[in-house]
Amino acid sequence: MQAKPAFSCVCTATTMKPPRTASDSTRVPWGTPTLLAPMEGVGHPDFRHLMAERGGIGMVCTEFVRISRAPLSVRAVRREVVRSPGVPLCVQVMGNEADKMAEAAAVVMDAGADAVDLNLGCPAPRVVRHGVGSAMLRDPLLLRHVVGTMRSAVRGPFSAKIRAGFDDASDVHRNASILVDCGVDWITVHPRRRSDHYRGVADWRIIASLARSFDVPVVGNGDAWSARDALRMMEETGCVAVMIGRPALRNPWIFQQVEALLAGRSPVEPTGADVVGHLELVARRYRETWSREPQAPLGKLKELVGWLGRAVPDGGALRKASLREGSIEGILDRWRLEVGHRSPRELDLLADGHLGLERSGTTLAG
Numbered sequence: 001m002q003a004k005p006a007f008s009c010v011c012t013a014t015t016m017k018p019p020r021t022a023s024d025s026t027r028v029p030w031g032t033p034t035l036l037a038p039m040e041g042v043g044h045p046d047f048r049h050l051m052a053e054r055g056g057i058g059m060v061c062t063e064f065v066r067i068s069r070a071p072l073s074v075r076a077v078r079r080e081v082v083r084s085p086g087v088p089l090c091v092q093v094m095g096n097e098a099d100k101m102a103e104a105a106a107v108v109m110d111a112g113a114d115a116v117d118l119n120l121g122c123p124a125p126r127v128v129r130h131g132v133g134s135a136m137l138r139d140p141l142l143l144r145h146v147v148g149t150m151r152s153a154v155r156g157p158f159s160a161k162i163r164a165g166f167d168d169a170s171d172v173h174r175n176a177s178i179l180v181d182c183g184v185d186w187i188t189v190h191p192r193r194r195s196d197h198y199r200g201v202a203d204w205r206i207i208a209s210l211a212r213s214f215d216v217p218v219v220g221n222g223d224a225w226s227a228r229d230a231l232r233m234m235e236e237t238g239c240v241a242v243m244i245g246r247p248a249l250r251n252p253w254i255f256q257q258v259e260a261l262l263a264g265r266s267p268v269e270p271t272g273a274d275v276v277g278h279l280e281l282v283a284r285r286y287r288e289t290w291s292r293e294p295q296a297p298l299g300k301l302k303e304l305v306g307w308l309g310r311a312v313p314d315g316g317a318l319r320k321a322s323l324r325e326g327s328i329e330g331i332l333d334r335w336r337l338e339v340g341h342r343s344p345r346e347l348d349l350l351a352d353g354h355l356g357l358e359r360s361g362t363t364l365a366g
């Protein structure tokens with residue numbers, strides 16, 4: 001039985017959705033309906049390139065670029081615009097000073113980004129304290145001012161990434177109305193409130209409700225842990241595309257698998273040897289990039305291993321031991337020994353998430 005949504009609809013007359021037309025699809029700059037999520041600390045260019053090379057990604061997003069009160073450094077902002085070959089790039093900015101944000105967005109587009117996104121979802125206390133990220137979801141006047149000013153400055157695609165609300169999911173329609181009124185090209189929604197951080201399961205009913213109610217493409221995000229989940233999110237909610245974050249750290253093949261399922265092909269079934277090969281490749285790239293900071297690649301690899309280990313049944317001990325290792329070789333040896341021999345069915349990396357180690361979202365109650 002379909003549950004009643006846990007929020008009320010407060011759509012305005014100006015934003016109620018007329019029937020979808022074919023031209024809707026021209027408002028989004030990606031082909032394959034998948035986006036690599038912005039991920040601070042993880043989503044640096046090396047990682048984005050590696051993921052893009054694997055294929056199946058419609059658009060990659062940068063981690064947020066903080067636009068503060070200090071005078072805008074055009075050089076620093078331009079430096080963030082690093083494209084991955086063959087995949088459109090969306091650069092995310094975060095801040096609440098309308099003129100600065102508009103200027104930064106224009107710089108980003110001028111430097112070659114395919115789209116610019118406004119971060120309205122970051123839940124971190126250090127971010128909220130400054131009234132940016134998810135904090136802007138509880139200030140409709142500020143939200144309208146910043147988004148409207150940015151819209152005037154960005155000639156190309158401009159999107160916003162929201163959470164369900166700050167501490168009240170019933171705000172989601174009000175906030176989406178503001179974004180639509182201001183003319184964003186699409187809205188990405190991660191249906192948890194700021195107060196939820198990452199607790200519980202993403203409430204896909206909120207994605208469905210926005211997709212039903214507004215005449216703007218809605219990108220769904222949150223807890224699409226397998227390729228099959230990603231397809232199910234699109235089917236159940238009517239979102240035009242799925243943004244994938246943590247599940248792509250845990251399963252670097254997920255985008256390829258989504259693409260294969262959409263094309264009616266058999267999705268790749270990664271083996272333990274593939275997982276080790278992936279880690280070796282990541283380690284090599286990170287060492288090249290951070291050749292002058294030998295400790296940096298180790299920390300970055302540990303972060304990834306923490307996610308990859310979640311696809312290994314009983315992988316808790318392996319994860320903990322990997323985090324204690326003092327060298328990249330130590331981590332790789334451990335994974336060669338403990339994971340390298342595993343068959344696809346001994347890992348939770350198949351397109352249908354057959355071992356179900358993670359709880360995915362749903363539009364159903366429960």
Ligand SMILES: Cc1cc2nc3c(=O)[nH]c(=O)nc-3n(C[C@H](O)[C@H](O)[C@H](O)COP(=O)(O)O)c2cc1C
Pocket residue numbers: 037038039040041042062063064092119120121122161190221222223224243244245246247
């Ligand atoms: C390590 C990490 C860093 C993140 N950094 C950002 C960020 O810079 N900007 C943003 O909008 N969301 C950020 N997020 C949130 C993700 O983009 C995404 O909304 C969230 O993880 C839910 O999607 P998922 O279930 O596919 O991971 C981050 C998430 C993680 C785990």
